[in-house]
Structures are given as C-alpha cells and as structure tokens.
Amino acid sequence: MTLQGKHILVTAGPTHEPIDPVRVIANRSSGRQGYAIAAAAAEAGARVTLVSGPVALKTPPGVSRVHVETAEQMADAVMASLPADVAILVAAVADWRVEPSGTKLKKGDGPPKLKFVATRDILAELGLNEQRPGLLIGFAAETERVVEHAIAKQTSKRADWIVANDVSGDVMGGHRNRVHLVTADGVEDWPETSKEEVARHLIARVEQVLG
Ligand code: CTP
Ligand code: CA
Numbered sequence: 001m002t003l004q005g006k007h008i009l010v011t012a013g014p015t016h017e018p019i020d021p022v023r024v025i026a027n028r029s030s031g032r033q034g035y036a037i038a039a040a041a042a043e044a045g046a047r048v049t050l051v052s053g054p055v056a057l058k059t060p061p062g063v064s065r066v067h068v069e070t071a072e073q074m075a076d077a078v079m080a081s082l083p084a085d086v087a088i089l090v091a092a093v094a095d096w097r098v099e100p101s102g103t104k105l106k107k108g109d110g111p112p113k114l115k116f117v118a119t120r121d122i123l124a125e126l127g128l129n130e131q132r133p134g135l136l137i138g139f140a141a142e143t144e145r146v147v148e149h150a151i152a153k154q155t156s157k158r159a160d161w162i163v164a165n166d167v168s169g170d171v172m173g174g175h176r177n178r179v180h181l182v183t184a185d186g187v188e189d190w191p192e193t194s195k196e197e198v199a200r201h202l203i204a205r206v207e208q209v210l211g
Contacts, residue, residue, distance in 0.1 A: 002207045003046035009084035009133065010038045011091035011122065013053035015071045018100040019114065027092035031055030033139075033177060034090030036199035038063045041088075044203050049084070051077045053091060071097065071119035078122050079129070086206055087133040089123045092141065127158030135209055137161045137202075143168040150182045160184070163202065181205070 012034020016024040031052060038050040039060035048063045051074055059065040066081070068074045071093045078087070096116040105112050123138045138159040140150040143166070150164035162182040178192035181202075190201065 002211045003041060003044040003203070006046045006085040006210060007049070007083065008038075008041040008046040008206075009049050009051070009078065009081050009087040010034055010041065011051045011074060011078060011087075011089045011093075012038065013055040013057075014092045015053045015074055015094045015119075016069050017071065017094045017097035017119070018069075019098055019112070020101040020103065020105045022104055025094055025096065025098065027094055029053070029055070029092035031057050032175065033195045033198065034088075035060060036195045037088055037090060037202060040196070040199040040203040041086075041206075044207060046086075049081045051081065051091075053093075070094075071122070075120040075122045075125065078126070082129065082131040082133075084133045085210060086135040086137065087126055088137045088139075088202070089126070090139045091122075093122060094119055121157070123153075123159060124157040132158075135160050135206065137163065137206075140164045141167045147180050147182065147187055150180065151187075154182055163198075 013031035014027045014029040016026050018024050035057050038048050042048045042062035050063050050065045052065055066077045068077050097119050098114045098116055126136055136159045140153050140162050142149045146164050146166045150162040154162045164180045165177055175194055177195050177198045179190050179198055181188040
C-alpha cells in the first residue's frame with residue numbers, strides 16, 4: 001500500500017464528439033488499459049479519480065469515476081480534479097470536433113460538409129498547468145515510428161513519461177499490449193503481456209518514484 005495518501009488521476013476510453021443528436025465522431029478505445037491502470041493504482045492504496053469517456057466497463061473497486069462524453073467535458077473534469085500527485089492520460093481523445101446540428105441530418109440531403117475544429121489537448125494543458133501533477137504520464141498509440149513519435153510527444157506536451165504502444169496490429173479492443181516506456185533516462189521495451197500486467201508494471205514504477 002505504498003501509494004497511500006496519493007491522488008492519482010487517470011483518463012480512459014474514447015471521447016464522442018457529436019455531429020447531430022444521433023451521430024458522433026469517436027476514436028477506437030475499449031477503455032481496458034486505462035481501467036486496468038486505475039484498478040492497479042487503487043489496489044496500491046492510492047485515491048483514484050478515473051475520468052472516463054463512454055465505455056462498457058464497470059468501475060474498478062475503490063475508484064471514483066467521472067463520466068464524460070466529449071473532449072471538452074473530459075478536459076473540464078480533469079482540471080476540476082486537480083491537484084493530483086500523478087496523472088496518467090490513457091484516453092483516446094478525439095482530435096477534432098464539429099459544430100453539431102441540433103436536428104438529425106438526413107441522408108437524403110447528401111454527405112454533410114463538416115467543418116472540423118481542434119479539441120483541447122488535455123495532456124499539453126496539464127503540462128503547462130500551475131497545478132501540474134508531479135508525475136505526468138501520457139500514452140501514445142502509433143502505427144509507425146512508435147518510439148520516435150512518442151519522444152516527440154514527451155517533449156511537446158512536457159510529459160515526464162510516455163507509454164508508447166504499437167497499434168498497427170489488433171491491440172485496439174484486445175486484451176494484450178506491447179509497450180515502450182519513454183522516460184528522461186531513455187526507452188525501455190517491455191515484453192508483450194496483458195493490459196492488467198502493463199498496468200501493474202506501470203504502477204510499480206510510479207511507486208518507485210513516489211515511494
Ligand atoms: N491527449 C489529450 N488530449 C487530446 C489528445 C491527446 O490529453 N486532445 C493525450 C492522450 O490521452 C495521450 C497523449 O495525449 O496521453 C497522446 O495522444 P495521441 O493521440 O497519441 O497524440 P496527439 O498529440 O493527439 O497526436 P496524433 O493523434 O496526431 O498522433
Ligand atoms: Ca490524437
């Protein structure tokens with residue numbers, strides 16, 4: 001129970017950006033990796049806030065979950081949950097949203113001309129926040145040049161660590177994950193294992209830093 005007294009903030013799942021009352025833009029994410037991390041942190045004794053987009057998963061024992069839909073709501077919920085000792089941003093946040101139509105678009109009117117607007121980058125905002133968590137951890141799902149892209153994100157978003165995973169296979173929605181941990185000390189290649197095991201490993205590393 002080495003994380004006793006620590007507050008760990010986790011984001012998980014996708015966000016849904018509405019197009020109209022029945023349609024959304026979303027990223028693929030089951031939420032499993034983020035939920036496993038929240039569960040492992042709670043098992044280690046931390047107070048855990050899990051800000052979750054729409055997923056079909058139960059709240060892990062001892063975790064306080066905040067439900068959100070959109071990137072904007074996720075950003076607001078994360079900022080409202082500060083201060084935190086550690087933030088682990090696992091959510092697959094939609095990068096773009098559109099101005100939603102109040103009424104259902106009709107197929108017969110032809111494909112809509114959607115005007116995309118960038119969403120808030122929660123990790124980058126936390127990196128600059130006055131209440132920046134002492135340990136700020138991001139995830140990076142990549143299909144190519146995995147570690148190179150992860151290192152670029154670590155720098156641009158001012159994250160301490162980036163957990164990079166190769167999603168060129170069938171990781172999305174699956175139970176296993178192969179990740180690389182990018183820290184200031186370099187890159188560690190972790191063996192492919194279950195998402196629960198990745199979560200326990202990551203929380204063990206967090207304990208080493210905070211303990
Ligand atoms: N992230 C975030 N808010 C966003 C987009 C991403 O907090 N609006 C976080 C993710 O939760 C993750 C990290 O930033 O921890 C990297 O997300 P990723 O989608 O891999 O990076 P992007 O900067 O969005 O770049 P791209 O999708 O083009 O690779
Ligand atoms: Ca993205």
